[in-house]
Amino acid sequence: MNKTAITGMGVISSAGTNLNDFWNTLYHGTVTYGEIPKYKADKNFRTHIGARVQDSAWQKNLTEIQKQSFGKAALYAISASCSALENANIDIDTVSQLRTAVVLSTTMGEIQTEEEFSEIRHQEGFGKIPKNLLQKYRTDHIASAVSSALQLSGPTYMVPAACAGGNYAVGLGKKLLEWNLADIVIAGGVDVFSRVAFTGFQRLLSLSPDLCKPFDRERKGLILGEGCGIVILEREQCAQARDAKIHGILAGVGLTADRHHMTAPHPDGDGAVRAIRQAIQEAEGTVQDIDYISAHGTGTISNDKTEVKALETVFGAGSVPPLSSIKSMIGHPMGAAGAIELIACLQMLENNILLPTVHYETPDPACNVDCVPGTARKAKLSCILSNSLGFGGQSSSIIITRE
Amino acid sequence: MNKVYITCANTIIGTGWDADQNCHKILPQQYEPLLQSIPTRNMDRISKIALAAARSTLETRGITVSKDAPNNYGILFGTQFSALDSIHCFDMEALGKGALAVNPGLFPNTVLNAPACQTSIHCRFAGPVYTVCSGPLSTLDALGIGYNFIRSGITSMVLAGGADEAEPLHCAMQNNRKEKGEAAGFLLLESADAIHYGAPLAEIVGYTSCSLHQKQRADLLFALADMITAAVKSGGVSARDIACLSLYAWLPVNESERLLADLYTELKLNGTRETIKTDWMGAGGIVQANKMIGSRHKALWCLVNADEEKAAVLIIKRL
Numbered sequence: 001m002n003k004t005a006i007t008g009m010g011v012i013s014s015a016g017t018n019l020n021d022f023w024n025t026l027y028h029g030t031v032t033y034g035e036i037p038k039y040k041a042d043k044n045f046r047t048h049i050g051a052r053v054q055d056s057a058w059q060k061n062l063t064e065i066q067k068q069s070f071g072k073a074a075l076y077a078i079s080a081s082c083s084a085l086e087n088a089n090i091d092i093d094t095v096s097q098l099r100t101a102v103v104l105s106t107t108m109g110e111i112q113t114e115e116e117f118s119e120i121r122h123q124e125g126f127g128k129i130p131k132n133l134l135q136k137y138r139t140d141h142i143a144s145a146v147s148s149a150l151q152l153s154g155p156t157y158m159v160p161a162a163c164a165g166g167n168y169a170v171g172l173g174k175k176l177l178e179w180n181l182a183d184i185v186i187a188g189g190v191d192v193f194s195r196v197a198f199t200g201f202q203r204l205l206s207l208s209p210d211l212c213k214p215f216d217r218e219r220k221g222l223i224l225g226e227g228c229g230i231v232i233l234e235r236e237q238c239a240q241a242r243d244a245k246i247h248g249i250l251a252g253v254g255l256t257a258d259r260h261h262m263t264a265p266h267p268d269g270d271g272a273v274r275a276i277r278q279a280i281q282e283a284e285g286t287v288q289d290i291d292y293i294s295a296h297g298t299g300t301i302s303n304d305k306t307e308v309k310a311l312e313t314v315f316g317a318g319s320v321p322p323l324s325s326i327k328s329m330i331g332h333p334m335g336a337a338g339a340i341e342l343i344a345c346l347q348m349l350e351n352n353i354l355l356p357t358v359h360y361e362t363p364d365p366a367c368n369v370d371c372v373p374g375t376a377r378k379a380k381l382s383c384i385l386s387n388s389l390g391f392g393g394q395s396s397s398i399i400i401t402r403e
Numbered sequence: 404m405n406k407v408y409i410t411c412a413n414t415i416i417g418t419g420w421d422a423d424q425n426c427h428k429i430l431p432q433q434y435e436p437l438l439q440s441i442p443t444r445n446m447d448r449i450s451k452i453a454l455a456a457a458r459s460t461l462e463t464r465g466i467t468v469s470k471d472a473p474n475n476y477g478i479l480f481g482t483q484f485s486a487l488d489s490i491h492c493f494d495m496e497a498l499g500k501g502a503l504a505v506n507p508g509l510f511p512n513t514v515l516n517a518p519a520c521q522t523s524i525h526c527r528f529a530g531p532v533y534t535v536c537s538g539p540l541s542t543l544d545a546l547g548i549g550y551n552f553i554r555s556g557i558t559s560m561v562l563a564g565g566a567d568e569a570e571p572l573h574c575a576m577q578n579n580r581k582e583k584g585e586a587a588g589f590l591l592l593e594s595a596d597a598i599h600y601g602a603p604l605a606e607i608v609g610y611t612s613c614s615l616h617q618k619q620r621a622d623l624l625f626a627l628a629d630m631i632t633a634a635v636k637s638g639g640v641s642a643r644d645i646a647c648l649s650l651y652a653w654l655p656v657n658e659s660e661r662l663l664a665d666l667y668t669e670l671k672l673n674g675t676r677e678t679i680k681t682d683w684m685g686a687g688g689i690v691q692a693n694k695m696i697g698s699r700h701k702a703l704w705c706l707v708n709a710d711e712e713k714a715a716v717l718i719i720k721r722l
Contacts, residue, residue, distance in 0.1 A: 044502035102614075107514050109536075114490055122498040126571070134576045139515060139536040140483070144712040147614040155612040156713050157544065158536040160485070160515035168533065172548070179551050181611075196494050199502040200510030255531035257478075257523040259470075262511035270471070274529070391511060392520025394532055 004174045004250040005239040006400070008088025008232030009343045010080035010188075014051040014225055015330045017058040019087065023347050026326055027376050029358045033212070033223045033331045039198065047207040051225035051331030052193050066149060071110035071136045072192045074145035076228035081146045081186050088232040089244060090184070092150055101154035101182035102143045103173045104190060105165030107335035107391070109139040109158075111194040146186060154182045162390030163296070164255075165189045166229060166338020167398050171253035173233045183238065188230035188339035197334065198224055204263065206300055212332075214297035214325035214357055215304050215371045217364035222298040225331030229339030231346075236403075247346040248400040251383075252285070254278030258393025265303060269310025271395030272387065276314045279397040285383065287314060290321050290399075292354055292379065294341045294386040295371075297325025298332055305366045307387065317368070322379070324357040324372040338388035338396065345384045345400055354379045405594040407553045408603035409719070411464035414564070414588025414693035415456050426569045427584035427681065434587075441525055445508040447489040450521040453480065453566040456587040457522045460562065464591050464601075468527040477530040477558040480519035481545030481565030483538050483685030486512055488570045518566065530558045536685070539653055540612070540708040540715045541565055542588075543688025547610035547717055549592050559597040564589035564692075567684035577682055581656065586686040588693055602722070604696055608638025608703075609718035616712060624662060627714055628669045631705055634716040645718075646674035646702030649694070651687035653710040656680045666707075674702065688717070695719060 009019060014032035016022035025032060033051035040048040059067070061082040062075055070078070081102075085095060113136045117129045140158050147156045155176065161168035166189035173187035201207045201224060208221035239246050256278065258271035265272070280287065296307055311320045326344050333340055348355055353376050360373035383401045390396075415434060417427035434455035441458075443451060457478075461467070468474060489512035497505045511517060516534040523532045531552070537544040542565040549563030566587030567573070574583050592607070611634040615626055635642050648670075650663040659678045667676050683690050691706045698721070706717045 042502070044497075044504075046503070107516075108490070109515055111490070114487075115494060118491060118494040118498060122495060126575075129575070131575075131578060134572075135578065137487075137576060138483070138538060139485070140538040140541070140712075144538075144614070148616055148712060151616060152614050154614060155544075156537070156614050157548075157612075160534045160536060161532070162514045162516050162520075168531075171531075172533070175551070175555070175557070179555060181551075196490060196497070196513055199497045199505060200493070200507070200513060202502060203505055203507035204510060257520070257529050257532045259524050259527045259529050261524065262517065262520060271529070274473075390516070391514045392516050392532070393524060394516060394520065 003236040004177055005234050005236040005246045006231050006248045006250055006346060007234050007239050007244045007246055008084040009247060009346060010084030010087060010230040011340060011343050012053055012058045012076050012080050013227040013330055013340055014053055017055045026329055026344060026355045029356050029375060031329055031358060045202060047202055047209045049223055050193060051223055053226060070145045071113040073106060073110050073190050074142045077104055077142050077146050077190045078149045080228040080230040084230040084232050095184055096151040098183040099154040100152040100184040101176050102146045102152060102156045103159060103169045103185060103187045104143045105159050105161050105169040105335050106142065106189060107162045107165060107191050108194050108197060109142065110137050111196055112192050113137045115195050142190065161394045162392055163334050163337055164388040164390035164394040164396040165335035166342060167388045167396035168255060170231065170342065170398060171255050174250050174253055177233060177235055185233040186230060187233055189336040190228040191226055191334040191336045193226040208299060211359045212299040212328050213359045214299045214328050215364060215367040215369060216360050217362040219299045221300050223331035225333040227333040227336045227340055229336050229343050231339065231342060246403045248349050249403055251401045252279040252283030252399035254397040256395045258395060260393050262392055265306040265389060269306045269313065271393050272307060272310035272389055273313045275395040275397040279399045283399040289383045290385045291381045292384050293321055293323035294345050294384060295323045295325045296387045296389045297327055299327060308367045308369055320369050322354055322370045322372055324355055326355055328358045341386055345386050349381050349384060349400065349402060352379060352381050404554050405556055407550050407607045408593055408598060409590045409605040410593045410598060410601060410603050411460050411591040412604060412693060412696045413456055413460040413463055414586060414689055415452060417585040424569060424571060424574050425582050426574060429585045446521060447486060447512040449486055449566060449568050450518040452587040453518040454522050454525055456566065457526050457562055457589050460589045460591050461526060470527055475530040475558045476528040477552055477561045478519050478523050478528050478532045479535060479545040479549040479561055479563040481535045481541035481685055483536065483541050483567050484573050485515040485534065486517050487572060488568055489513055491572055539685060539687055539710045540713060541685030543706060543708040543715045543717055544612055546590060546688060547612055547715060550607045550610050553592050553594050559594050561592040562589045563592055564689045565686055567686045569684065573684060579682060581682040584681040584683050586683050586690050588689040590692055605722055606720045608640060608720050609634035612715040614713045624665050624669060627666055627707060630714060630716045631670060634718045638718050640703060642670045644703045645672055645705045647700065647704045648672060648676045649691045650707045651679040651691055695721060
């Protein structure tokens with residue numbers, strides 16, 4: 001079967017809105033979250049820390065009409081897709097002539113639009129919500145906005161899968177190529193910073209009041225983030241034929257469901273174990289092939305413990321490869337996490353460097369893993385596993401290898 | 404490639420009438436009896452109606468999936484708005500009472516994949532769980548992706564379909580004067596190898612989904628005709644074999660009917676044709692499929708969905 005090549009990357013993150021800034025920020029272990037003044041001033045919020053995209057340079061790819069017509073999630077998606085195509089050295093004429101598909105995921109879609117019309121309804125009543133604001137909400141418009149901006153003819157899907165979303169979208173993109181329903185796929189995930197999510201995670205006591213410290217015994221929770229990650233998928237032969245730079249091969253995808261609980265992971269990591277094994281099987285590899293793991297690593301007590309348990313089930317206790325969580329630096333961008341972490345993985349593969357887990361100080365006996373604490377580390381990388389686990393028990397793992 | 408059969412189908416169509424919203428509503432008595440023994444505290448309405456439709460489908464087929472038993476069964480849940488009402492209610496409560504006063508048990512309802520995951524949890528499906536938000540095409544795209552999952556051997560069984568609510572906010576977003584309706588339903592898709600008993604109801608033989616970008620009406624007609632031709636060709640049949648052509652489109656009813664008539668002529672068809680007049684939001688495709696199953700008309704059906712940006716075609720052979 002023809003392999004799936006990843007030939008383009010576009011990122012919008014609190015760590016940077018271009019690939020160089022993104023890599024340099026993470027390589028140096030720079031934390032990109034901080035206090036959000038709006039929440040500090042509100043006594044209803046006991047935690048005030050979040051990771052927001054501060055750099056407005058991401059808007060450079062957008063037209064004024066697009067800015068007026070779409071919600072912020074769609075705008076992130078258009079901009080990151082343009083950057084990814086540029087990185088793939090594919091011009092807009094080419095993508096519009098081929099069967100180019102768009103597959104994106106999200107946790108909450110155009111949630112800032114919902115928050116805007118909720119505020120209007122709260123203050124002035126339902127009838128005062130402008131019609132054009134309501135039109136911006138539709139989740140499918142996020143992917144359609146990308147398709148429309150680039151005048152694409154292939155299928156367009158939004159596939160929300162909570163925090164496993166990026167991997168779910170990339171997984172479906174791979175299948176569209178294998179099923180011969182597309183020639184190029186623009187795949188990834190997007191989520192914008194959300195008051196609803198901040199409120200909900202606060203009420204679930206899942207937010208850290210200060211630092212995100214995945215796998216540390218003193219970890220206190222996640223830091224909410226935002227962003228967008230987009231990758232360009234092509235059949236390897238097509239990429240080679242146009243002499244494209246191949247950042248990596250999407251070798252395996254495992255998608256499963258915990259079928260256990262809406263918020264709590266399965267205590268044995270059931271879905272995660274099966275997703276990892278499926279991904280390895282699809283990649284036609286073995287556990288010995290995995291050089292590094294990009295962990296879901298949210299920094300909550302139960303998630304990190306369960307993820308390590310799942311990894312120990314698959315790899316054996318004491319045999320889990322080095323892993324790290326870039327969420328320690330960029331927080332948790334929810335539906336964008338998987339795709340942003342995939343981009344970080346491709347950059348690690350390219351540079352033969354493991355990105356660190358920052359703020360790791362105190363080992364947790366329940367998380368007995370090498371989490372690349374503190375600083376980036378040189379390593380010979382050929383095969384990387386990336387996990388994303390979401391609300392509702394959505395579990396996902398992907399494997400990327402060198403060409 | 405595997406053959407893909409529909410072995411069971413169940414759809415809950417709203418039988419209540421809300422005159423204010425001009426809308427057919429699903430009544431509690433239509434779904435609550437189907438949720439007995441399920442802990443539904445804090446579960447929102449969209450998840451309840453989705454889960455009820457799924458359980459009803461599995462029960463009709465006589466399938467019980469035991470807890471923790473390994474399986475690769477998938478869920479393809481199409482929905483235009485998914486948990487919008489839950490998101491909005493949660494947010495309005497936070498704005499009204501303050502962020503510290505909201506019920507944390509309601510937060511899990513605010514993720515767009517919640518109804519699909521509740522279905523997965525309570526039906527114990529352990530394979531891929533996809534929520535498909537394609538606007539009015541949502542359930543038809545869910546059926547099409549589910550078809551490809553079985554066809555390519557990723558899973559042996561898929562619950563494909565979906566649901567949408569029609570609360571005042573949804574109706575306001577639709578921005579049309581059509582009668583609205585709520586529906587929730589699933590088709591059970593199985594590969595030939597997985598069918599151990601009973602005769603299948605139908606076979607899915609083709610699917611295609613494309614972006615169209617507000618084409619002019621003439622271009623739209625030809626684009627849809629091309630899509631249908633491609634979909635039937637992929638299934639090894641001819642467009643001339645289509646005995647029933649069903650269209651669910653965003654256009655006003657009279658324009659939809661004109662488009663369907665032109666499509667019928669363009670494809671030189673001889674059978675029947677039908678326009679879905681009610682706005683079922685993202686559940687239009689499952690309503691079309693439900694009609695196809697209910698008709699017992701053993702023939703080739705072509706279900707078409709279209710909105711301003713995209714279109715999908717599903718070809719089904721009723722057995």
